[in-house]
Amino acid sequence: MEFMSDMLSGADSGKPSLFEIVAQHKMSELLEPALRHVTSVYAHRYPRYLVRILNWHEEVYAALMLAVERHYLRNYGGSFTEHFYGTKRVRVRRIGGDNSLTRGDVWKSLVFLVGLPLLKSRLDQRYERASGGEAARLLGGAFARSSDEPRETGLAAEAPAGMRERLCAIGRTIEQAFQRYYPHANCVYHLATALYYVAYMFDRTDYSTPWLHLLGLQVRRLSAADYREMDARGPATSGLAAPANGSALRATRNLIARLLAGGLDMLKVALPLSIFFYRFLEWWYRSDFHKRVQQTPVPPPPMPPKPHTDGVAVPEDQSLCPLCKNLRTNPSMAPSGYVFCYPCIHRHLSDIGTCPVTLARAHPDAIRKLYADA
Secondary structure (H helix, E strand, O other): HHHHHHHHOOOOOOOHOOOOOOOOOHHHHHHHHHHHHHHHHHHHHOOOHHHHHHHOHHHHHHHHOOOOOOOHHHHHOOOOHHHHEEEEEEEOOOOOOOOOOHHHHHHHHHHHHHHHHHHHHHHHHHHEEEEEEHHHHHHHHHOOOOOOOOOOHHHHHOOOHHHHHHHHHHHHHHHHHHHHHHHHHHHHHHHHHHHHHHHHHHHOOOOOOOHHHHOEEEEEEEEHHHHHHHHHHHHOOOOOOOOOOOHHHHHHHHHHHHHHHHHOHHHHHHHHHHHHHHHHHHHHHHOOHHHHHHHOHHHHHHHOOOOOOOOOOOOOOOOOOOOOOOOOOOOEOOOOEEEEEEHHHHHHHOOOOOOOOOOOEEHHHHOOEEEOOO
């Protein structure tokens, strides 16, 4: 893999391969559905506290990722997934010979790392609702919601009649334009990403995505000097930290900042451990070991009822009928569990109504046929 990486990247050893870039993007795309799954599972157990979070999951996830990505961009010069794969972002135009990210670069990167995915997700959901979803695409327009249907919500419902009609007409025009042109915009979005991937793979550009090209940033591998600088700098800091002035309030604030920064740094270790633990659980629940552990032991068969002192004696030869003392024919079992010839036990229960061995009450309908070849 390293040979292929160097071959595709030419002589520039600091340039990540396309496989590393794609892995970073795929990892960032998988974090949101994984967190949504965990939230939905616990929302069923604690709906009072987590249902609202699940309803606004994308906004909550964007807020969390805003804090995480800002922390890693400020302290390590790359997003969370980029730092996880040992890469960083650098400026193409150096400032005073330094290619590190500025504060403006951090916030611009956050717009494309957090804001753009959230906006696109909301637009995708909006288009799904407006177009009728998969049913309309597979089964035709009968399942699509018509944009000519009047919908009066918000300001349009409270406005006067004339203005309400104009607002509804404007809303229908905007929705029709959105349904018509959004698929083309979405196609351009994915096509531009794919073209940049191809150009990056063949060294036609040093930018792996159009957004990095727009920002004037490149993704580079972390060098040994970068790791030495991180070690010399010490633990990562948080934007909440402030110079100490001897006050208890400032000390508490700095303590919270250190704990927050340490927790965000722990994601580098917690994520691979959680992935390993998840894979282990997945293997465990699918393996035969889990099935063996979950299997309840088969209980021993119940003890046969003891023969009554006034009942018929059971012969030592198990193949003989206790009533006729001959070899059993058409063996059948009484409710007590003892086996007789069917004619013998049927006649006895019909006449007397009790088991001949245990003297327990029994009915002929309770006789069960035994099949020797079963």
